[in-house]
Amino acid sequence: MELTNRNVWETYLQNNYLPFFMRDVQEFEYNDFKTIVETDQERTNKLIVDALEGDIFILKNVVSQEKATAIKNKIYQSSKDTEASEFIPEDTTIPNYHARSFGGKYKDGYDEIAHAYYYYRWNPDDMGVFEIVNEAWNLMKIFNGLGVDGLKNNVPSDKVIDRIQVLHYPINAGEITTHTDAARWQITNFGINLTEQGIDFNNGGFYCLDRDENEFELESYVKTGDGIFWSPSIFHGVKTPTGFDEADWNKEEGRWQLIAHAIQSRCMEDRRPSVSYAKFKQDPVKVKQEFMFKEFING
Numbered sequence: 001m002e003l004t005n006r007n008v009w010e011t012y013l014q015n016n017y018l019p020f021f022m023r024d025v026q027e028f029e030y031n032d033f034k035t036i037v038e039t040d041q042e043r044t045n046k047l048i049v050d051a052l053e054g055d056i057f058i059l060k061n062v063v064s065q066e067k068a069t070a071i072k073n074k075i076y077q078s079s080k081d082t083e084a085s086e087f088i089p090e091d092t093t094i095p096n097y098h099a100r101s102f103g104g105k106y107k108d109g110y111d112e113i114a115h116a117y118y119y120y121r122w123n124p125d126d127m128g129v130f131e132i133v134n135e136a137w138n139l140m141k142i143f144n145g146l147g148v149d150g151l152k153n154n155v156p157s158d159k160v161i162d163r164i165q166v167l168h169y170p171i172n173a174g175e176i177t178t179h180t181d182a183a184r185w186q187i188t189n190f191g192i193n194l195t196e197q198g199i200d201f202n203n204g205g206f207y208c209l210d211r212d213e214n215e216f217e218l219e220s221y222v223k224t225g226d227g228i229f230w231s232p233s234i235f236h237g238v239k240t241p242t243g244f245d246e247a248d249w250n251k252e253e254g255r256w257q258l259i260a261h262a263i264q265s266r267c268m269e270d271r272r273p274s275v276s277y278a279k280f281k282q283d284p285v286k287v288k289q290e291f292m293f294k295e296f297i298n299g
């Protein structure tokens with residue numbers, strides 16, 4: 001089954017680029033999606049092509065609201081016990097850590113303002129972040145044709161590593177501007193929302209660019225404990241969560257999301273970092289070609 005899923009991806013990518021703009025939204029109960037992937041190959045094949053055509057998938061009730069809130073509280077609490085660090089290059093089996101990004105680090109209109117927490121498989125799962133996402137992440141690995149254990153034992157010298165990133169966008173402060181991420185190995189990113197619009201903040205949150213290159217607001221589709229998966233080559237960003245209070249990085253308020261993904265380590269020669277929408281517009285075909293990693297895949 002896994003081989004078949006991989007074949008569907010690879011056959012598509014022989015003649016097409018990864019998607020850069022969103023086509024449509026599809027919504028499933030998590031358990032229904034799981035049943036499809038486990039029992040209905042024909043439907044699964046179609047969903048894989050839909051993902052590659054730019055569909056965004058919402059999975060309702062991946063974990064309970066209580067579990068999602070509990071892990072958020074636990075991570076927030078941990079930020080008080082350990083100092084925020086500088087960003088650590090992923091070139092060896094580094095420890096789990098957290099760091100704050102205040103913006104202004106990048107060029108070409110790409111900016112990130114968030115408190116990020118990083119967790120790696122080679123470290124003990126003290127916080128239980130892998131435990132919370134593993135079952136669904138396993139399903140994503142099967143869907144993505146990697147096999148249930150695909151990439152799991154990788155370390156930075158293998159060039160592609162699994163990582164959990166928990167992002168806290170502080171109220172009235174956090175944001176990530178519109179960008180595209182290289183995603184050749186895992187194809188889809190998978191995120192679980194730990195907060196929701198209308199409760200933890202008023203407006204703002206996740207959006208993608210649709211085929212008319214307009215921002216399509218997705219945050220209101222995803223409640224606490226729901227999941228979302230999409231090819232992160234599709235232009236996306238996070239608008240500042242608004243409301244309630246003054247911006248205060250020491251408070252828990254704002255938007256929280258747990259993202260499970262496979263990323264390039266610092267050992268990847270010729271890494272392809274995220275590209276801003278403004279930079280993409282200068283030469284779209286160049287970015288589309290670079291994101292295929294043809295030489296890496298064939299090697």
Ligand SMILES: [Fe+2]
Nearest residue numbers: 179180181232
């Ligand atoms: Fe991204």
